[in-house]
Amino acid sequence: MRSAVVLFPGxxxxxxxxxxxxxxxxxxxxxxxxxxxxxxxxxxxxxxxxFSYGDYLRCGAIAARSPAMLDVAKKAKAGVRVLGVCNGxxxxxxxxxxxxxxMRNAHLRFVCKEVxxxxxxxxTDFTRAYAKGQVIRCPVAHHDGNxxxxxxxxxxxxxxxxxxxxxxxxxxxxxxxxxxxxxxxEEGNVLGMMPHPENLIxxxxxxxxxxxxxxxxxxxxxx
Amino acid sequence: MKVRVTITLKxxxxxxxxxxxxxxxxxxxxxxIDGARQGKIVDLALAETDPxxxxxxxADMCEKLLANTVIENYDIxxxx
Numbered sequence: 001m002r003s004a005v006v007l008f009p010g011x012x013x014x015x016x017x018x019x020x021x022x023x024x025x026x027x028x029x030x031x032x033x034x035x036x037x038x039x040x041x042x043x044x045x046x047x048x049x050x051f052s053y054g055d056y057l058r059c060g061a062i063a064a065r066s067p068a069m070l071d072v073a074k075k076a077k078a079g080v081r082v083l084g085v086c087n088g089x090x091x092x093x094x095x096x097x098x099x100x101x102x103m104r105n106a107h108l109r110f111v112c113k114e115v116x117x118x119x120x121x122x123x124t125d126f127t128r129a130y131a132k133g134q135v136i137r138c139p140v141a142h143h144d145g146n147x148x149x150x151x152x153x154x155x156x157x158x159x160x161x162x163x164x165x166x167x168x169x170x171x172x173x174x175x176x177x178x179x180x181x182x183x184x185x186e187e188g189n190v191l192g193m194m195p196h197p198e199n200l201i202x203x204x205x206x207x208x209x210x211x212x213x214x215x216x217x218x219x220x221x222x223x
Numbered sequence: 224m225k226v227r228v229t230i231t232l233k234x235x236x237x238x239x240x241x242x243x244x245x246x247x248x249x250x251x252x253x254x255x256i257d258g259a260r261q262g263k264i265v266d267l268a269l270a271e272t273d274p275x276x277x278x279x280x281x282a283d284m285c286e287k288l289l290a291n292t293v294i295e296n297y298d299i300x301x302x303x
Contacts, residue, residue, distance in 0.1 A: 058291055065288060094291065101293040108239050148236065148294060175237075 047088030060090030089192035100149030106175025
């Protein structure tokens with residue numbers, strides 16, 4: 001599986017993501033600078049976590065208008081799989097590639113801890129390695145992860161099985177509506193999520209719960 | 224031409240920062256506060272001299288960048 005990680009000024013989880021992709025797929029991902037108007041032909045584009053542009057204006061707002069993101073939008077439309085984690089999720093909503101918005105955490109505090117995630121839909125290219133309803137561990141680290149969508153959008157997301165992950169066992173860390181932790185676009189090739197699966201990849205991380213996500217994408221490509 | 228854009232959260236969108244401000248004001252002893260909502264202001268200096276054209280251009284800027292219309296409203300005022 002060929003993958004690319006887009007690097008923005010202020011990204012800080014890009015190294016973790018590169019290592020995770022390398023570890024799971026055996027292939028070193030290409031790192032693309034946000035000013036590059038054209039991304040290489042890859043199977044998966046990842047927008048990593050961090051604080052692109054210092055979260056100026058709104059989290060992900062400036063990054064969503066960068067030259068690289070215009071090409072990401074084009075490639076997403078063509079069916080290339082796109083994963084946005086944390087700030088990457090914020091960028092995807094700001095770019096209009098995913099519905100809704102990520103607002104300041106309800107308790108107003110930065111949250112950095114481990115949460116439980118329920119695999120709400122395992123019939124997606126990002127979650128097939130998990131069982132439906134399986135609860136996995138996953139770290140979160142963010143200030144603006146409080147997912148919001150209007151009632152119609154929310155009903156569509158729920159009705160169409162586009163909630164991929166939900167905070168489970170009372171661990172919603174940010175006040176997200178319906179405990180939403182990760183959502184898909186209509187076509188199912190774009191996933192945004194606040195938690196960091198790239199940080200539970202090796203035994204040294206204390207668990208392997210995040211591997212399934214990357215393995216799912218790799219398997220979906222081989223199928 | 225100077226133009227002021229005021230960006231506020233839509234009605235019904237939870238504003239935890241506004242709530243915190245409200246709580247702090249109450250804590251200071253200010254009475255009779257029925258609510259506090261916060262937002263932001265962007266002041267633009269434009270080469271455009273026609274107010275209608277300036278307004279239209281700024282509306283486009285709001286839609287494309289300055290406001291997230293999923294959660295925010297914007298108001299444009301020509302300051303002269």
